[in-house]
Amino acid sequence: MEPARATEQGVDHGGSGDDGGRLTGSVVVVALVSAISGLLYGYDTGIISGALLQITDDFGVGDGMQQVIAASILLGAVVGALTCSRLSETRGRRTTLVLVAVVFVVGALWAALAPNPLMLVLGRLVLGFAVGGATQTAPIYVAELAPTKFRGRLVLFFQVAIGVGIVISTVVGAAEVVDWRVAVGAASVPAAIMLVLMLRLPESPRWLAARGDDDGARAALERVRSQGSDVGPELDEVREAVRAEEQETTRGWRGLREGWVRPALVVGCGLAVFTQLSGIEMIIYYSPTILTDNGFSDSAALRVSVALGVTYLVTQLIGLAIIDKVGRRRLTLLTLPGAALALLVLGTFFVTGNDGPEMVPWIVATLVVFMAFTAGGIQLMGWLTGSEIYPLATRAAGAAAQSASLWGTNLLITLTLLTIINTIGTGQTFWLYAAFNVAAFVFLYRKMPELTGRSLEQIEGHLRSGRFTPADLAHPVAGTPRGDAAARGDAGTGGGRSDH
Numbered sequence: 001m002e003p004a005r006a007t008e009q010g011v012d013h014g015g016s017g018d019d020g021g022r023l024t025g026s027v028v029v030v031a032l033v034s035a036i037s038g039l040l041y042g043y044d045t046g047i048i049s050g051a052l053l054q055i056t057d058d059f060g061v062g063d064g065m066q067q068v069i070a071a072s073i074l075l076g077a078v079v080g081a082l083t084c085s086r087l088s089e090t091r092g093r094r095t096t097l098v099l100v101a102v103v104f105v106v107g108a109l110w111a112a113l114a115p116n117p118l119m120l121v122l123g124r125l126v127l128g129f130a131v132g133g134a135t136q137t138a139p140i141y142v143a144e145l146a147p148t149k150f151r152g153r154l155v156l157f158f159q160v161a162i163g164v165g166i167v168i169s170t171v172v173g174a175a176e177v178v179d180w181r182v183a184v185g186a187a188s189v190p191a192a193i194m195l196v197l198m199l200r201l202p203e204s205p206r207w208l209a210a211r212g213d214d215d216g217a218r219a220a221l222e223r224v225r226s227q228g229s230d231v232g233p234e235l236d237e238v239r240e241a242v243r244a245e246e247q248e249t250t251r252g253w254r255g256l257r258e259g260w261v262r263p264a265l266v267v268g269c270g271l272a273v274f275t276q277l278s279g280i281e282m283i284i285y286y287s288p289t290i291l292t293d294n295g296f297s298d299s300a301a302l303r304v305s306v307a308l309g310v311t312y313l314v315t316q317l318i319g320l321a322i323i324d325k326v327g328r329r330r331l332t333l334l335t336l337p338g339a340a341l342a343l344l345v346l347g348t349f350f351v352t353g354n355d356g357p358e359m360v361p362w363i364v365a366t367l368v369v370f371m372a373f374t375a376g377g378i379q380l381m382g383w384l385t386g387s388e389i390y391p392l393a394t395r396a397a398g399a400a401a402q403s404a405s406l407w408g409t410n411l412l413i414t415l416t417l418l419t420i421i422n423t424i425g426t427g428q429t430f431w432l433y434a435a436f437n438v439a440a441f442v443f444l445y446r447k448m449p450e451l452t453g454r455s456l457e458q459i460e461g462h463l464r465s466g467r468f469t470p471a472d473l474a475h476p477v478a479g480t481p482r483g484d485a486a487a488r489g490d491a492g493t494g495g496g497r498s499d500h
Helices: 003-011 025-046 048-059 063-090 093-112 117-145 148-175 180-185 188-198 205-210 214-224 232-247 262-277 280-293 298-326 328-351 357-375 378-388 392-424 426-447 456-464 482-488
Strands: none
Touching: 025 048, 025 093, 025 117, 025 148, 025 188, 025 214, 025 280, 048 063, 048 117, 048 148, 048 180, 048 280, 048 298, 063 093, 063 117, 063 280, 063 392, 093 117, 093 180, 093 188, 117 148, 117 205, 117 392, 148 180, 148 298, 205 214, 205 232, 214 232, 262 280, 262 378, 262 392, 262 426, 280 298, 280 357, 280 392, 280 426, 298 328, 298 357, 298 378, 328 357, 328 378, 328 426, 357 378, 378 392, 392 426
């Protein structure tokens, strides 16, 4: 789950050499790889929204199998996130990303050629493994190779690319001329490009240094810095960060059970769960199905999906631009009531029978308002907090636990949503998710401190001293330059869609 975690790790070995102000071609390729993996993440999870309408007709499946088809990629993502987190530590970031690219290609082709619903589910499981692995590894790889000055912005490419992938998937679905097999299989093309690009890139210098391969770490840095640059100071910082991490006594998964670390785990995993309970997955995966079941034409429902995808991307960009000024906690608490109110109004339309053709503009407008509030608010936090809330030596484990919480909640929602709608009704389901947003507000108001503008050391110090409450860290620290924030991981690298 590491778009943001990667940036934080990057500060530990940051790039003070002569090349700190330059972007080389190799670093641009590294960022491109991360962007492609983010685009695949957004596209592969979003394409099922429109494809489900065709898949239902082709295979004659009911609501139960539709839920399994949509959710299978999420189960794969849980496995992929946990597996690739471990794999990137033992086998290297580059090796893991090569594997992820291969799995993306295999999964896309498998799903596209599936002769029956069961094989489609298995193909999407494979795709999910790649999606989960990409969220764990790609931004880390970028952060550990990029110059300090550009690290936050380059890792940000992953976040933005997720939104681009979602928009592309909704446009493809709305076109209605692209067969679902072609739409699903098309993801193999950027995945193959990602694989080719990865084969020409070096391993992470931080990973090499952690295994005692100083010569390899130096060679890797020299490959991604300008010719003739002195990489010695940067390599010294890498070694210092590795030594500091090795000397920590509170480490890994076991360290998460320490009493002083537990408040961070509660906030991080609670936030991850509520990013999904906000209702965004209900809208992204099932909005065409929900709308067509309530009298919308297929074309109208798919056009609504495009509007929602564009809203997601635009409001994420706005949120990322203002998050360091407004503050993580404040932005979340300001936007949650708007999301809850939008779902309350939307549910009222359906419960009171005001869901006919004359109400279509109002229903669409309410959906867009909901998407704006949730995508530009809490959805930015599910990934970002994993980068900064945990102590250094437990950060990898904490971020993996937070990622698993996020993907697992997403899986549960996707497996049950249509069943809930059939049981209690469409409007009542919107009300249920409005209540989840209210619960999220209460939880985060009581538990989530303001982390904006504070260094990792300050956050860890508050944890160690038992002063990790909203009252202890009441306000964002003002006056933090955007470039410095990006270098520390304070730049919005957000998670992207937290489902995502």
